[in-house]
Amino acid sequence: MNETIKRLYHTAGKDSRIILGLMSGTSMDGLDLALCRFEGFGRDSKVQVLAYDCMPYEDAYLEALRPVAFQENAPLSEVCRLNKFIAQTHAKMLKACLQSWKVDPEDIDLMASHGQTVMHIPANDPVTDPVGHSTLQLGDGDLLSVHTGIICLSDFRQKHIAAGGQGAPLVSYGDYLLFAEPENPVVLLNIGGIANLTYIPAEAGFGDVMATDTGPGNRMMDAFIRSRMEDVFFDEDGRLAAAGELHQTLLDALSDDPFFAAPYPKTTGPELFNLDYLLRAMDKSNCRYLSTEDVLATLSALTANSISHEILKLPLAESPLFYVSGGGAKNKFLLSKIERLTGYKTMSTEEKNIPPDAKEAVLFALLANETIAGDMGALGPGSTNMPAISMGKISFPY
Numbered sequence: 001m002n003e004t005i006k007r008l009y010h011t012a013g014k015d016s017r018i019i020l021g022l023m024s025g026t027s028m029d030g031l032d033l034a035l036c037r038f039e040g041f042g043r044d045s046k047v048q049v050l051a052y053d054c055m056p057y058e059d060a061y062l063e064a065l066r067p068v069a070f071q072e073n074a075p076l077s078e079v080c081r082l083n084k085f086i087a088q089t090h091a092k093m094l095k096a097c098l099q100s101w102k103v104d105p106e107d108i109d110l111m112a113s114h115g116q117t118v119m120h121i122p123a124n125d126p127v128t129d130p131v132g133h134s135t136l137q138l139g140d141g142d143l144l145s146v147h148t149g150i151i152c153l154s155d156f157r158q159k160h161i162a163a164g165g166q167g168a169p170l171v172s173y174g175d176y177l178l179f180a181e182p183e184n185p186v187v188l189l190n191i192g193g194i195a196n197l198t199y200i201p202a203e204a205g206f207g208d209v210m211a212t213d214t215g216p217g218n219r220m221m222d223a224f225i226r227s228r229m230e231d232v233f234f235d236e237d238g239r240l241a242a243a244g245e246l247h248q249t250l251l252d253a254l255s256d257d258p259f260f261a262a263p264y265p266k267t268t269g270p271e272l273f274n275l276d277y278l279l280r281a282m283d284k285s286n287c288r289y290l291s292t293e294d295v296l297a298t299l300s301a302l303t304a305n306s307i308s309h310e311i312l313k314l315p316l317a318e319s320p321l322f323y324v325s326g327g328g329a330k331n332k333f334l335l336s337k338i339e340r341l342t343g344y345k346t347m348s349t350e351e352k353n354i355p356p357d358a359k360e361a362v363l364f365a366l367l368a369n370e371t372i373a374g375d376m377g378a379l380g381p382g383s384t385n386m387p388a389i390s391m392g393k394i395s396f397p398y
């Protein structure tokens, strides 16, 4: 038998597995790494986060990605080069991170690498687009495995698409396995570059879980700040937005996209909600000369409104347990707006021992745990939104 298959077989049967989750979201702020110990699988999964870090990207990396990430007309040669370059960079960052944690790569059973999304194309009309939803994450899993010596699961989203899903959000699988409650409905909101939510009714079966993107998260705010201010990358704690004033005509122009009225589940990306989208809305509403603070106050309102709008559409008879994660969970101004609009108090995923900054990386590690040691089919039939499938392509170190 192939030695790596033997190792995998052994890993699948162990009482506990050490899995490293790697996540790089649409904010492109950095690579999130979460070292996790898993016991069991499915509804019996137990996870302990042993260490986590967000390693920020260097300017040169972001410069290299600029002509490709979310660009309709990206040069194919650059796409080809980046698939390797992203994996090379992630492998280097991973090794540096393990060194800082004093963890030997040999002690890690598996890694789960999300890669970098560079294009996500939701297609809801089978007549005009018979191909349907498609998505592309770069950062080759083979290179990651060969360069680190760790078995790598990567490219998780393609299986979801193959099984009829939209390729996103995927964290809903982990949300269900780790956060479902017998007596309370649960809502989990992740505010990254794009915001998404998972709704788990009380006593939910696997097929009852709903996951959807809600629209813009931080990315448009980040992009706008970078266009106006030097060396400021985001609105810390939402202080700039809090000092500004909402402009209704700009908010109306920003809210004028069919995505917002479309029923959930739906997905989107920075191909739609980007700096150009904002600049077009500013032109349309004659708001080009608004102060940075006023534009941020209005963008915060757009994010808070679109999130709250989807939450208020949920069939909630009582207040849910409402967990918030992602970098946007630190934006106090945004969070207080969401609490006001929905009427629900938020709490951190830290309550369940999952640091909010590490949550997505942990949940990709959990998907790898399910693929190697779990049995998704045993959870029940699932739904179009959440098919019962194992995800991730497996790469061997040699």
Ligand SMILES: Nc1ncnc2c1ncn2[C@@H]1O[C@H](COP(=O)(O)OP(=O)(O)O)[C@@H](O)[C@H]1O
Pocket (backbone or CB within 6 Å): 024, 025, 026, 027, 028, 029, 030, 191, 192, 193, 194, 218, 219, 222, 233, 234, 235, 236, 237, 238, 325, 326, 327, 328, 330, 331, 332, 360
């Ligand atoms: N203290 C903070 N206050 C406000 N926003 C923050 C703060 N810390 C991080 N963020 C926002 O969170 C973003 C990163 O969030 P993250 O969850 O990593 O998103 P992604 O998954 O898209 O990478 C940053 O780009 C920034 O906009």
Ligand SMILES: [Mg+2]
Pocket (backbone or CB within 6 Å): 024, 025, 026, 027, 028, 029, 030, 032
């Ligand atoms: Mg990030």
